[in-house]
Amino acid sequence: MNKFPFRQFSSLPNSIAKEPTFTNPTTCGKFGKRNWNPLPIPHRTIPEPKGQDLDFVNVANSHLIHSDWAKLNSLSNGLTAFRVKHILLKLKQDYVLSLEFFNWVAAQNPTSLTLETHSMILHILTKYRKFKSAESILRKVLVSGSIDLPSKLFEAILYSYRLCDSSPRVFDSLFKTFAHMKKFRNATHIFCQMKDYGFFPTVESCNAYLSSLLDLHRADIALVFYREIQRCRISPNVYTLNMVISAYCKLGKFENAVEVLEKMDSMGFSPTVVSYNTLIAGHCDKGLLSSALKFKNLMAKNGLHPSVVTFNSLIDGFCKEGKLKEANRIFNEMKAVNVAPDTVTYNTLIKGYSQEGNSEMGNRLFEEMSRNQVNATIVTYNALILGLCKEGKTKKAAHLVKELDRKRFVPNASTFSALIEGQCVRKNSDHAFKLCKSMIRSGYHPDEHTFNMLISSFCNNRDFDGAVEVLKEMFDRSFALDSSILSDLCQGLCRCGNEKMVKLLCSEMEARRLIPQGFDMAKILSPVVVEEY
Numbered sequence: 311m312n313k314f315p316f317r318q319f320s321s322l323p324n325s326i327a328k329e330p331t332f333t334n335p336t337t338c339g340k341f342g343k344r345n346w347n348p349l350p351i352p353h354r355t356i357p358e359p360k361g362q363d364l365d366f367v368n369v370a371n372s373h374l375i376h377s378d379w380a381k382l383n384s385l386s387n388g389l390t391a392f393r394v395k396h397i398l399l400k401l402k403q404d405y406v407l408s409l410e411f412f413n414w415v416a417a418q419n420p421t422s423l424t425l426e427t428h429s430m431i432l433h434i435l436t437k438y439r440k441f442k443s444a445e446s447i448l449r450k451v452l453v454s455g456s457i458d459l460p461s462k463l464f465e466a467i468l469y470s471y472r473l474c475d476s477s478p479r480v481f482d483s484l485f486k487t488f489a490h491m492k493k494f495r496n497a498t499h500i501f502c503q504m505k506d507y508g509f510f511p512t513v514e515s516c517n518a519y520l521s522s523l524l525d526l527h528r529a530d531i532a533l534v535f536y537r538e539i540q541r542c543r544i545s546p547n548v549y550t551l552n553m554v555i556s557a558y559c560k561l562g563k564f565e566n567a568v569e570v571l572e573k574m575d576s577m578g579f580s581p582t583v584v585s586y587n588t589l590i591a592g593h594c595d596k597g598l599l600s601s602a603l604k605f606k607n608l609m610a611k612n613g614l615h616p617s618v619v620t621f622n623s624l625i626d627g628f629c630k631e632g633k634l635k636e637a638n639r640i641f642n643e644m645k646a647v648n649v650a651p652d653t654v655t656y657n658t659l660i661k662g663y664s665q666e667g668n669s670e671m672g673n674r675l676f677e678e679m680s681r682n683q684v685n686a687t688i689v690t691y692n693a694l695i696l697g698l699c700k701e702g703k704t705k706k707a708a709h710l711v712k713e714l715d716r717k718r719f720v721p722n723a724s725t726f727s728a729l730i731e732g733q734c735v736r737k738n739s740d741h742a743f744k745l746c747k748s749m750i751r752s753g754y755h756p757d758e759h760t761f762n763m764l765i766s767s768f769c770n771n772r773d774f775d776g777a778v779e780v781l782k783e784m785f786d787r788s789f790a791l792d793s794s795i796l797s798d799l800c801q802g803l804c805r806c807g808n809e810k811m812v813k814l815l816c817s818e819m820e821a822r823r824l825i826p827q828g829f830d831m832a833k834i835l836s837p838v839v840v841e842e843y
Contacts, residue, residue: 348508354469359396367396374401374411386418394422398430402474405438412447425451425466432467433474436483444480448487460488460496464503478509486515489522494531505542513539513547520553529557548579552588559592564601567592581612587619594627599636602627616647622654629662637662651682657689664697669706672697688714692724699732707732723754730760734767739776742767746780755787762792765799774802778811785822793826800831 373382401408412431435444481504488497523532558567586609593602621644628637656679663671698707726749733742761784768777800812819825
């Protein structure tokens, strides 16, 4: 039997895959019907204090009730886990004093705090709905990193549940904390253990889990978990459904996403602006712009006003398709209906025009942005610099880079990439490569596009030795060169009579498995070289 009901966990990214796994002693079982025959909640009693222990507990309790912390401090050396547990049991009706005492123990004698004492304070806090305080304590416990800690913590909470006259929200808080910490395997395991004993998380905690999964681009697992929510009869809310729409959109399953939107009314919910914005953004991301516009119109028909997010998604979609005329039309419509463009709006448009090499229009938008007192960011300046560099206006671009320092913006990878492109446009390959090295020294990593651009520039300048030097940098980063650019480089080296270098490069790429798809060595090397190779 699988330890975890989500089949997809086998393909989780490394940040999740390294999570420890556990074998549930009570067997998690398959996700399915609600467990109508839950296991009985175990009960573990603790002996009553006697003698010196009883005296200590009573004296400490008296000092706490009277807020006499000076006298309490003198007792700190006598703290033990047994005594702490009994003091917490005496204070359990007062969550404020309980938390003050717990924090005092943590500062004075932390060794007297065990999983059992932690579970007790969690019971007290969650019973009185102090969930943020409970999560703060849970986080401190869980960051210790012990592999079996989550399982032991659940057990400690379970066995002290009846002793502390607790609330089911204590388990919900544990599940939610794992979700917030993106410890998905642990969250799933806790969910299964909760089900075994008849406890189910709140929809708010389920939403936290779904949200964290979507943040890590695991829409597939999010949908599996949503189906489990339905099977467990945990009633979703509009936030849940919006995330389900988002998950379907991310997977390109737009029919399913629309179906969720259409079923909202029958489930007792009205689609919100966020519901439509999610659909619009999803369609725009896939280049389905006509459908995105239809949803904007449907949104208005249903009495919902498009927001700045609506317009930003559409503008971004049209800009990515190079349809700047349509993007500008949406921009004008936005202003006509009194939705104020924000930083994202202007940045998107400026970048769109810059990509097309229209720095003049980008500058006009920047001036409008300044007049409307919309804050510029490093993204704004990078877009402007890119526009200038694409036109080979490197001096003006350098002037803007100096402006960054005055505005206290730090150049980033995008700034360097734009400047490198500018030098390539001006056929200054050596200068471009120097900028690339400066970029690396500054702690930024050139991407494949930057390296391809550099090698292409060197080849165009017939500086094949320089191109080879850049290619070796790519090898160190396990980047594969574009097939056509690699062909140009190899043909150039062959024309210069340097077939030996071509052999060495091809051998190195084959050893590193960096031969690009579509690269035909036989068409480049002479028959003799091919035979030797």
